[in-house]
Amino acid sequence: MRRYEQTCWGRRYQSEDGSVREMWLLGLTTPKERPSVVYAAAANVAAFGGPALPERVRVVVFGAMSPVAEQFPEWTVEQVRQRAQNEVAPRLIAVVDGTERRAGGDCAQCMLTSGCVALPSVDLLPDVPAVPGPKRALSVTDLRHYRSCPARYHLLMQLHIRDVETVESQPIVVGRAVDTALRDRHTGASQHRRCGPDQPLDGAVTALSEESRSTASRMLAQHSALCPFPDVEEHDGEPRNLVVVHDERLGVVFIAAPDLLYPRSGGWVWRETKTSMHRLPRDRPLLQQVPQLALAVLMLASGALGRDAARSRVELEQLRPNGCALEELDPGNPVVVAEAREVIGGMVSPLLADTAYEPTPGRDCAGCEVRRWCAPGSQYVAGQAGGPPRDQ
CATH class of the missing domain: 3.90.320 (Lambda Exonuclease; Chain A)
Known part of the structure; x- marks a missing residue:
């Protein structure tokens, strides 16, 4: 039988009484969003990677060149265990057994x-x-x-x-938001429908400033004339x-x-x-x-x-x-x-x-x-x- 070890690279912290543990995932610049399975795997290592079990676990992402750190909700050990069973274990099995080339x-x-x-x-x-x-x-x-x-x-x-x-300049920020909105529309549940000029604004667009949001929404409305769906x-x-x-x-x-x-x-x-x-x-x-x-x-x-x-x-x-x-x-x-x-x-x-x-x-x-x-x-x-x- 072959045994595997699950590890996590980052900064580890623990409260004095051992009831709370944190795993800080380090990036080079600003914190970047990662798939939820990454946070679940990090929490699993933090919870069960020591001689005793804490009561709660936190995962924090931060950038070495940024003052910003993003903390995710705390999980109890039982919640961490459940997430590991539902998210982490299937992914680990796929990684270990997978032979697909991509x-x-x-x-x-x-x-x-x-x-x-x-x-x-x-x-x-x-x-x-x-x-x-x-x-x-x-x-x-x-x-x-x-x-x-x-x-x-x-x-x-x-x-x-x-x-x-x-x-970043306004044109770059607007362009990225429009690209994200179109990608979500074309790959989501409504991908087989033609984009309409009056569709609700996507999250990437609503997060913009008022001026940028207005520009992006008008661009998305123009896209409706060129949308290739449902063809x-x-x-x-x-x-x-x-x-x-x-x-x-x-x-x-x-x-x-x-x-x-x-x-x-x-x-x-x-x-x-x-x-x-x-x-x-x-x-x-x-x-x-x-x-x-x-x-x-x-x-x-x-x-x-x-x-x-x-x-x-x-x-x-x-x-x-x-x-x-x-x-x-x-x-x-x-x-x-x-x-x-x-x-x-x-x-x-x-x-x-x-x-x-x-x-x-x-x-x-x-x-x-x-x-x-x-x-x-x-x-x-x-x-x-x-x-x-x-x-x-």
């Missing part, structure tokens, strides 16, 4: 990627020269951060350093929120998170949603402005997702407070594929060859999440404002 962000660190049936191998960028080095995972977010500033990419995406005092074919049960492919020649695991991906007429429909206050300018190619579309074209054209690329399409849904538009791209068109390779290849090639990640100060420094650790960026912003740089 592609994701950890594939770049996995030694079994070559020949993995869950990770399609493709030559996504045949014109980009291979560079010796470790295997890495790249998304369009990584590529955009690198294009903005190599040092920003290195600190933010590789070292996971972020200034928690940086305030979406029945899903086959496979998760479609993440698409992962492996360019083995380049040593890159490419990751994309479509806003909506569904099968239709023998192909795929891959939709990206973009919120903005104004129309996209027409003096720049669409794929350059929204490189997520370029990566989507390449992934569908590679055949990695199965189905017929000629029957597939990539859509861009543009939502504004006072209007909307839908653009379509054909991943079966060689001209479109060539343009997509040029866009993504132009972003990937310099990143693969870079080993220094030197900062490139510019206008993006003003809202940079890692500027406090970057002397050139701080000096640039101070110079623009006409004041001395902030102490490093």
